[in-house]
Amino acid sequence: QEVLTPETVGPALLEDVRDVEVIDVHTHLLPPSHGKLMLWGIDELLTYHYLVSEYFMVAPAEITHELFFAKTKLEQSDLVWQGLFVERSPISEACQGVITTLQRLGLERQVADRDLRGIRAWFAQQSLDEHVENIFRLAKVRYAVMTNIPYVEEEAQHWQPEAKPVTSRLRKALRIDNFLKGDWASICEALKKEGLDETMDGAKEYLRKWAGIYKPEYMMASTPHDWRYPEPAAAASMKPLVKAYAGFGASELLEEAVVPVCEELSLPIALKLGAWRGMSPDLDPCCGGDGVASADVASLQALCAKFPKVKFLVTVLSRANQHELTVVCQKTRNLHLYGCWWYCNNPSIIEELTKMRTEMLGTAYTAQHSDCRVLEQLLYKWDHSRQIIGEALVICLTGPPWICFPLSPPCACALLSAPSEERLAPHSRGAQTRLAAAAGRLL
Ligand code: RAT
Ligand code: ZN
DSSP states (O other), rough: OOOHHHHHHHHHHHHHHHSSSSEOOOOOOOOOOGGGGGGOOOHHTTTTTHHHHHHHHHHHHOOOOOHHSSHHHHHHHHHHHHIIIIIOOOSSSSHHHHHHHHHHOOOOHHHEEEOHHHHHHHHTTOOOOOOOOHHHHHHTEEEEEOOBTTTOHHHHGGGEEEOOOOTEEOOOOOOOHHHHHHHHHHHHHHOOOOOTSSSSSHHHHHHHHHHHHHSSSSSEEEEOTTTSSSSHHHHHHHHHHHHHHHHHHHHHHHHIHHHHHHHHHHEEEEEEEETTTSGGGGGGGTOOOOEOOOHHHHHHHHHHHTTTTTTTTESSSSSGGHHHHHHHHHHOEOOOOOOOOOGOHHHHHHHHHHHHHHHHHOOSSSSSOOOOSSTTTTHHHHHHHHHHHHHHHHHTSSGGGGEEEEEEEEOTTHHHHOOOOHHSSSOOOOOHHHHHHHOOGOO
16 A cells, blocks of 8 residues: 655545546436426536526626516526627636636537537437536536425326336435425415325424335525524414414424424434525525524524434535534534525635635535535535535644544545435444445555
8 A cells, every 4th residue: 555645645635536436415306208398418517597697797687587587598597608608717616617618528629619509419419318428527527415305296297107217316305395495385385286294293204204205315404594593483473373373484494394204214413504595585486595694502402402313414605604613513412514595605715614624524524415406516516615615624633633643544535425325324423434435545
């Protein structure tokens, strides 16, 4: 086995992080068998909501939101390309992402010529199943976890017993935002459709039923920006009133339906804290209207303490919450931190978070998830993150205490490649063992 020195450990580590096959714990990708719901290709890449939001900062005044969203996908994509890639230099992270993706697909010449037609022609030639496989292979992603929402009708129809099988490159997650929101009205609608009682038992049965269909890795919800646990006294004192009128609130649904079913089925609960939904409603048609709010990390800690047998996974949207959250993760056995989410998924913030998390948690966290909505985004999101995570880890590993390291330093690849089973076990703090096993020469 090669003995690494402070001089050689850096390049070796960068190479390992670049080459390790990762597991992507949260995306919005869907399989080819889901037909139109599966997003792929240049026009989906260009109309990604990060880019549409950016486009509106520079769009001519006559392009109103209404006008834009009334256009076809192709027309929208033309406008974004013209506004952000032709008339301006594409230097934001979302723009750079498109460039990296196209380069990785061998389309440098078309990019240099700003040849959107040529790029479209290339995508039109791909055969979808092969293309999916090719992208996962090029991105070095072993598998990605989807976001499966049972109460979205167009999605649910793809989970009927007779539906086509899903590629093994994608695993499932049961997304249940309406439970954490306490949106009893929408839950009742879903229960009615399934012929279930509009009661707490009916709600539990609903979760069990969909967990049975999906066989998910976890249940997931993003919480409202002002989410508190336990519910503040004022809200609790309203309960009898609210209950008579509208059924159950967020805390009740969490405590009496979500948690018991997760315990019963040994499923972790993945939370996403800090999205301020619909902050800019004009952009809602493309999913781009949400803002960020500082979340109440103490609520998360209280929840984990109340249900020690449940494994919680967490990511937060606000940079301001990150340090406090890292401390809470270090102290809380049933809590696992994952990824740099959305507005934190930018190189400068990934670098800062990876250094801080490694300093405080070692390898007992999951460094990144992609959140891809469009298949080919796997290429850029992972390429960019691997580079930054690698560099941040080199700094952590080659700092002053090198002399104290054992000859073979622990492998950082654990941060990216731990399979869900290990990450998700109730009391596993990370994936040290597996990392060691997968670590190649950094073992
Ligand atoms: O990153 C995104 O695409 C967001 O729109 C959200 O979907 C977010 O990631 C979420 O899962 O709620
Ligand atoms: Zn997401």
